[in-house]
Amino acid sequence: MNVIDLSVDQPIAALASPPGGSARGIVRISGKQIQNVLAGWFKPQDVDAWNSAKSASSHPGMVHLNGQTRQMKIPVQVLLWPNRRSYTGQPLIELHLPGSPCLLEAVLNEAYRHGARHARPGEFTLRAFLAGKLDLLQAEAVLGVIDAHDQAELETALAQLAGGISANLSSLRRDLLELLADLEAGLDFVEEDIEFVSRKDVIDRLTQSRQFVDGLVRQAVERMQSRVRPQVVLAGLPNAGKSTLFNKLAGSNSALVSTDRGTTRDFLTRAVNWNGLTFDLIDTAGWEDDARGIAADAQQQRITQLNRADLVIWCTSASLSETERAIDDELLMTQQNKSSSIIRLITKSDLVPLTLTSNETKESISSPLDTVRISAVSEAGLIGLEDALRQHFGKSHGRSSQWLGMTSARCRETLELLTNALERSERAARVPTVGDELIAVDLRDALDHLGVILGVIYTDDILDRVFSKFCIGK
Numbered sequence: 001m002n003v004i005d006l007s008v009d010q011p012i013a014a015l016a017s018p019p020g021g022s023a024r025g026i027v028r029i030s031g032k033q034i035q036n037v038l039a040g041w042f043k044p045q046d047v048d049a050w051n052s053a054k055s056a057s058s059h060p061g062m063v064h065l066n067g068q069t070r071q072m073k074i075p076v077q078v079l080l081w082p083n084r085r086s087y088t089g090q091p092l093i094e095l096h097l098p099g100s101p102c103l104l105e106a107v108l109n110e111a112y113r114h115g116a117r118h119a120r121p122g123e124f125t126l127r128a129f130l131a132g133k134l135d136l137l138q139a140e141a142v143l144g145v146i147d148a149h150d151q152a153e154l155e156t157a158l159a160q161l162a163g164g165i166s167a168n169l170s171s172l173r174r175d176l177l178e179l180l181a182d183l184e185a186g187l188d189f190v191e192e193d194i195e196f197v198s199r200k201d202v203i204d205r206l207t208q209s210r211q212f213v214d215g216l217v218r219q220a221v222e223r224m225q226s227r228v229r230p231q232v233v234l235a236g237l238p239n240a241g242k243s244t245l246f247n248k249l250a251g252s253n254s255a256l257v258s259t260d261r262g263t264t265r266d267f268l269t270r271a272v273n274w275n276g277l278t279f280d281l282i283d284t285a286g287w288e289d290d291a292r293g294i295a296a297d298a299q300q301q302r303i304t305q306l307n308r309a310d311l312v313i314w315c316t317s318a319s320l321s322e323t324e325r326a327i328d329d330e331l332l333m334t335q336q337n338k339s340s341s342i343i344r345l346i347t348k349s350d351l352v353p354l355t356l357t358s359n360e361t362k363e364s365i366s367s368p369l370d371t372v373r374i375s376a377v378s379e380a381g382l383i384g385l386e387d388a389l390r391q392h393f394g395k396s397h398g399r400s401s402q403w404l405g406m407t408s409a410r411c412r413e414t415l416e417l418l419t420n421a422l423e424r425s426e427r428a429a430r431v432p433t434v435g436d437e438l439i440a441v442d443l444r445d446a447l448d449h450l451g452v453i454l455g456v457i458y459t460d461d462i463l464d465r466v467f468s469k470f471c472i473g474k
């Protein structure tokens with residue numbers, strides 16, 4: 001799709017509600033003189049109000065549609081934004097009517113017969129962007145909101161749509177433009193020896209800007225990595241019930257389970273989708289002190305997997321003796337020092353019914369760790385485990401940033417070019433013999449890269465990449 005050669009004045013129309021039947025359907029039309037598109041087939045209740053509308057207003061009335069056999073009169077609510085103060089930054093109409101697919105199709109056909117053309121995917125948002133209503137980051141956020149798969153993604157998209165990141169980048173752009181103006185003003189008066197900005201000030205402002213962009217690059221990278229499934233590793237003493245839980249969560253029988261200690265030798269990985277939580281689950285060999293031969297290899301693999309883990313689920317059998325429990329506590333403590341995220345899971349809880357006076361309850365209440373009791377056999381406590389996983393994944397997502405995945409993918413390279421340009425001008429500024437004009441060259445380069453991210457400077461290629469992902473009607 002070549003979106004760049006589209007005329008922005010021509011009325012475009014499309015279904016704005018989801019396809020298929022629903023209680024209410026919306027047809028959206030945007031362009032110059034769109035009231036003409038409705039002339040003759042939309043009869044407003046209040047003709048004067050419709051003809052003289054100067055601001056956003058609602059107009060009940062009837063549409064007269066040509067059905068296959070007869071004319072149909074359908075009640076409709078028309079919302080009109082007659083000027084630039086609309087989503088697209090140009091006159092916009094929405095027809096709200098009963099959501100029957102045939103009816104909506106008939107309305108669209110009528111609009112096409114009266115001068116509108118079929119909108120292409122993302123064309124409404126493209127017009128909003130071209131009218132300066134949204135910058136490119138916000139346009140991508142519209143798509144992010146539509147596509148959000150979970151609460152965390154939705155929140156990121158909404159934050160980006162609200163302009164948090166755009167506002168930060170715009171203020172960075174303003175700062176750099178001011179700095180460039182100061183430098184260039186100095187260049188005009190270089191003969192008179194008038195200094196508009198001190199070299200120290202230039203260096204400080206460049207350093208601050210670069211540090212800000214460094215933070216954004218880190219965020220963008222993190223955001224892209226968070227798309228990779230978290231690695232959740234099951235660990236603990238032999239016989240703790242790790243493989244049994246593995247099979248339960250993976251919905252398979254791939255891991256061998258037995259009453260013999262040390263059943264699992266190799267580690268086993270499965271991509272799991274458990275109640276909407278997606279992660280890689282890894283079963284490991286039970287902890288052994290003086291393993292030899294194959295067992296020693298299994299222990300080495302266990303350590304490697306634990307080092308790579310995003311979250312460790314430490315399995316402790318509820319039926320351990322006091323001595324075994326002391327060993328387990330010590331091992332867990334060692335692991336805790338190495339892992340940032342860890343949940344203690346008391347397994348086989350069906351074997352030891354919980355009483356409020358048991359040591360374990362006191363411990364789990366005072367423990368700084370998340371402790372969850374489950375039984376893979378009776379399935380008791382699995383909800384608690386689900387909650388704990390959700391919380392852990394939520395935390396790492398929440399930290400991840402104001403960037404949408406697709407935005408960070410598009411911007412990452414440009415952000416790096418931006419950092420490089422800022423670094424170059426900072427380096428130049430630190431050499432007293434280097435003139436301001438050389439600092440300005442790299443600064444202009446940095447501003448160009450920033451413009452590309454915000455969409456102040458854009459190319460067919462960027463617009464194509466962003467808007468071709470949209471659906472029609474948005």
Ligand SMILES: Nc1nc2c(ncn2[C@@H]2O[C@H](COP(=O)(O)OP(=O)(O)OP(=O)(O)O)[C@@H](O)[C@H]2O)c(=O)[nH]1
Pocket residue numbers: 237238239240241242243244245256257258259260261262263264265284285286287347348349350351374375376377378
């Ligand atoms: N009663 C009861 N038994 C369980 C539960 N979970 C596991 N078991 C039993 O405990 C034994 C050990 O289970 P596994 O899943 O093989 O334990 P593991 O931690 O993988 O053991 P290793 O691979 O040797 O480290 C098996 O006999 C399981 O049937 C549970 O929730 N309740």
Ligand SMILES: [Mg+2]
Pocket residue numbers: 242243244255256257263264283284285286
């Ligand atoms: Mg096992």
